[in-house]
Amino acid sequence: MSRWQYFLRRVLMSIPVVIFGTTITFALIRLGPLDPVSAILGTQYNPQAAEQIRNNLGLNQPLWSQYFDFMYRLFTFQLGQSWVIAPGTTAYELIQVYAPRTIWLGFWSVLIALFVGIPLGFYAGLNPNTLSDYVASFGGIVWRAMPNFWLAIMLVTALSQTGQWTNGFFTWQTWIVKTNVVTPPALGFFQSPLQGFIEDPGGWINSFVRATKQIAPAALVLGSASMGNEMRIGRTAVLETINSNYVETARAKGVSGRSLVWKHIFRNALIPLVPIITGEAFLLLGGSVFVETVFAINGLGWLFFNAAINGDLPLIGTLMYIFILILVGTNILQDFLYTVIDPRVGYEG
Amino acid sequence: MVLLGVELGAILQVVGAIAGVVVNLLPGDPGAAAVSSLQESLKGIPTLVSRDFIPNQGYWDGSQWVGTFLGLSPAAAWAVRVTVVYAYAFAVLGWLWNGYNRYRRYYRRVDWTPRDDVVNRFRGHTWGQFGLIITITFVVMAVFAPALGPTTMEENILQPYDYEVSYWDDESQSVQTVLVGEANLGSGSQGAGDENVAPMTYDDFGRFHPFGTATNGKDLFTQVVFGARISLTIATVAMGIAGIIGLSLAMLTAYYKGLADLAIVLASDSIQALPVIMVLILMLVIFQNTWVRELYDGAVLIILIFSLVYWPFIWRSIRGPAFQVSEQDWIDAAKSFGQTPGQVMRKHMAPYVFSYMLIYASLSLGGIIISVAGLSYLGLGITAPTPEWGRLIADGQQYVASPSWHISLLPGVLITLVVTGLNAFGDGIRDAIDPQADTGDEAAATGGGA
Numbered sequence: 001m002s003r004w005q006y007f008l009r010r011v012l013m014s015i016p017v018v019i020f021g022t023t024i025t026f027a028l029i030r031l032g033p034l035d036p037v038s039a040i041l042g043t044q045y046n047p048q049a050a051e052q053i054r055n056n057l058g059l060n061q062p063l064w065s066q067y068f069d070f071m072y073r074l075f076t077f078q079l080g081q082s083w084v085i086a087p088g089t090t091a092y093e094l095i096q097v098y099a100p101r102t103i104w105l106g107f108w109s110v111l112i113a114l115f116v117g118i119p120l121g122f123y124a125g126l127n128p129n130t131l132s133d134y135v136a137s138f139g140g141i142v143w144r145a146m147p148n149f150w151l152a153i154m155l156v157t158a159l160s161q162t163g164q165w166t167n168g169f170f171t172w173q174t175w176i177v178k179t180n181v182v183t184p185p186a187l188g189f190f191q192s193p194l195q196g197f198i199e200d201p202g203g204w205i206n207s208f209v210r211a212t213k214q215i216a217p218a219a220l221v222l223g224s225a226s227m228g229n230e231m232r233i234g235r236t237a238v239l240e241t242i243n244s245n246y247v248e249t250a251r252a253k254g255v256s257g258r259s260l261v262w263k264h265i266f267r268n269a270l271i272p273l274v275p276i277i278t279g280e281a282f283l284l285l286g287g288s289v290f291v292e293t294v295f296a297i298n299g300l301g302w303l304f305f306n307a308a309i310n311g312d313l314p315l316i317g318t319l320m321y322i323f324i325l326i327l328v329g330t331n332i333l334q335d336f337l338y339t340v341i342d343p344r345v346g347y348e349g
Numbered sequence: 350m351v352l353l354g355v356e357l358g359a360i361l362q363v364v365g366a367i368a369g370v371v372v373n374l375l376p377g378d379p380g381a382a383a384v385s386s387l388q389e390s391l392k393g394i395p396t397l398v399s400r401d402f403i404p405n406q407g408y409w410d411g412s413q414w415v416g417t418f419l420g421l422s423p424a425a426a427w428a429v430r431v432t433v434v435y436a437y438a439f440a441v442l443g444w445l446w447n448g449y450n451r452y453r454r455y456y457r458r459v460d461w462t463p464r465d466d467v468v469n470r471f472r473g474h475t476w477g478q479f480g481l482i483i484t485i486t487f488v489v490m491a492v493f494a495p496a497l498g499p500t501t502m503e504e505n506i507l508q509p510y511d512y513e514v515s516y517w518d519d520e521s522q523s524v525q526t527v528l529v530g531e532a533n534l535g536s537g538s539q540g541a542g543d544e545n546v547a548p549m550t551y552d553d554f555g556r557f558h559p560f561g562t563a564t565n566g567k568d569l570f571t572q573v574v575f576g577a578r579i580s581l582t583i584a585t586v587a588m589g590i591a592g593i594i595g596l597s598l599a600m601l602t603a604y605y606k607g608l609a610d611l612a613i614v615l616a617s618d619s620i621q622a623l624p625v626i627m628v629l630i631l632m633l634v635i636f637q638n639t640w641v642r643e644l645y646d647g648a649v650l651i652i653l654i655f656s657l658v659y660w661p662f663i664w665r666s667i668r669g670p671a672f673q674v675s676e677q678d679w680i681d682a683a684k685s686f687g688q689t690p691g692q693v694m695r696k697h698m699a700p701y702v703f704s705y706m707l708i709y710a711s712l713s714l715g716g717i718i719i720s721v722a723g724l725s726y727l728g729l730g731i732t733a734p735t736p737e738w739g740r741l742i743a744d745g746q747q748y749v750a751s752p753s754w755h756i757s758l759l760p761g762v763l764i765t766l767v768v769t770g771l772n773a774f775g776d777g778i779r780d781a782i783d784p785q786a787d788t789g790d791e792a793a794a795t796g797g798g799a
Contacts, residue, residue: 020619032635145768147719149726150742150761157749286626290723304627308634323624
């Protein structure tokens with residue numbers, strides 16, 4: 001089987017996976033003991049109103065027709081409305097409002113994790129069994145073992161106290177630009193980035209820096225687990241390639257040190273890092289609930305959590321569907337990267 | 350004869366251990382009303398590590414401590430008891446290890462088994478041993494939780510208004526008694542000044558608090574040790590159930606292949622495509638007001654959800670090895686001898702893949718502990734009165750910058766420590782069982798980002 005056939009098969013496999021995953025979501029929200037009508041009515045519950053709402057929402061229809069309706073709407077991207085937390089607002093509008101903050105957060109947390117984790121891991125791998133290797137490795141392991149929500153709380157406290165601890169020498173809130181520690185990032189400048197930049201470059205850069213600074217602590221926490229993973233895998237990968245025969249051959253034929261590291265070791269060591277980097281999607285989605293809660297960033301994780309505890313079933317279904325699409329999409333991306341980077345893929349498939 | 354003597358003493362020790370474990374395990378178990386009668390009868394058996402043998406709850410009568418072990422201060426008596434518990438636990442384990450070595454050297458018929466290599470490899474694995482020691486420390490903490498706390502769950506946390514505490518009142522220069530609940534109200538940690546009982550100090554009622562008090566004045570250390578119990582129980586039981594499901598399905602798919610395999614691939618891929626934390630939140634909300642949610646303050650439901658969500662990961666990690674073993678000649682041989690599929694799977698396939706499952710499961714335990722703490726932090730996991738680390742962190746969140754920093758900080762440090770220990774132990778197990786193993790699925794140990 002060629003590499004691309006293998007890749008195609010993986011892509012085709014993802015269709016039933018999305019269908020099954022959405023079906024599980026439907027089963028959970030419709031067959032579970034949670035009653036959407038009482039969630040809508042809250043304290044003003046009375047049987048007549050409940051019956052009316054039930055009729056309006058089509059909850060009296062047979063289950064199979066509800067199911068097909070649910071699936072059909074999601075797959076044609078008619079994402080429905082929120083019932084409880086923002087009644088009447090379409091899920092699409094809600095996502096449009098909340099998603100940018102999560103994307104901004106996810107973007108920085110991937111970036112910080114990559115640019116700290118991988119260099120540290122490669123450094124530790126190139127200098128194995130030295131003191132700095134031990135410090136880096138142990139630090140990475142402990143860093144990875146810390147629960148995100150706890151780390152977030154500690155970081156919030158530490159940053160809020162920087163002024164008092166350093167006697168006003170360094171205060172996070174006033175450093176470079178003035179921001180609060182616990183705050184959603186102001187992303188207004190992204191509305192029309194090009195125009196905004198041309199008209200007022202100074203102000204644009206200022207709001208960019210501000211938004212970055214606002215998100216940085218949250219991104220650092222959210223990326224902590226992946227950072228640790230990338231470091232560990234990076235270290236092992238470098239150690240493995242460094243001891244492999246082709247590196248020895250390259251060294252023997254006189255390849256220079258710099259070219260050896262970059263061309264022969266670095267590129268091959270990246271392969272095992274691919275699933276870690278794409279696997280970050282899972283960590284970021286799950287972690288966003290906690291980190292957004294602590295840092296008061298009202299993004300998708302926060303939206304999902306609130307939809308869930310308020311019993312906003314259609315919104316939950318829609319968000320779940322979006323998350324499934326993101327995760328399946330990431331898996332396909334991972335397979336694609338593998339197919340491109342590693343010529344050995346598909347031989348055993 | 351010397352050997353016999355050594356082992357005889359140790360056998361008695363083990364009998365004591367079993368009695369001790371029984372006495373200590375049963376009474377504090379949350380919600381275990383059914384065993385309360387048994388608990389009463391068992392309390393009569395004196396054991397070395399019980400609270401009654403080394404009591405630390407006493408009061409100062411103006412000239413000396415009354416009611417504590419040898420008249421020591423409560424802090425010293427508590428320290429003695431903790432030391433005795435740990436010394437005892439490590440002595441038992443050391444004795445078992447010694448016995449295993451002795452058996453291996455002198456009594457076993459064969460000179461060598463493959464398992465010896467595993468043990469020997471683990472012996473040379475310092476990092477894994479570090480993890481093992483941390484893990485044992487926490488397991489002992491969970492098992493001996495009632496004996497380790499400076500006070501009991503019942504008295505301090507569950508029924509504080511049913512118990513009294515005597516203390517030395519400085520103003521009237523006499524011994525007074527007060528309800529534990531009222532004493533708790535007067536010794537909460539809520540930030541500045543008088544409203545704080547720091548770690549390793551006494552409160553106004555002469556009670557010693559190794560980790561200080563929580564916001565409501567209840568002893569933090571007692572809550573932490575019982576929190577260790579619930580966390581470790583959930584993690585191991587959930588992983589056990591997920592392991593059984595994963596292993597049985599792996600056997601079925603490897604044996605029958607084809608359609609069975611495809612069906613499980615689809616099912617597991619679909620479950621793996623769901624964001625774990627979101628599904629946990631959703632399911633906990635959905636089952637909020639049902640009877641399942643009430644069992645053990647939610648622990649049973651959480652265990653069920655975790656095992657349903659985690660089995661695909663286990664199945665995935667052992668699918669390959671299971672397929673490999675199903676191609677072996679001995680499987681063919683077993684089949685042609687007329688063994689039933691069940692027998693072939695159980696006797697000839699399962700033992701081979703079991704160790705791979707062990708590797709994955711041990712690396713995933715930490716993730717579950719983090720997730721449970723995270724859910725409890727959000728107010729969805731384990732509910733009161735059962736103590737849970739995540740809930741303690743949530744309680745103390747607003748006091749981190751104040752003198753009451755200990756409420757949030759200490760449980761978090763303990764989570765980090767136990768997860769690091771479990772991961773290290775898992776690494777050790779992996780390197781011992783399968784030295785050529787890949788690095789494994791690293792994302793497993795991070796609990797979906799909690």
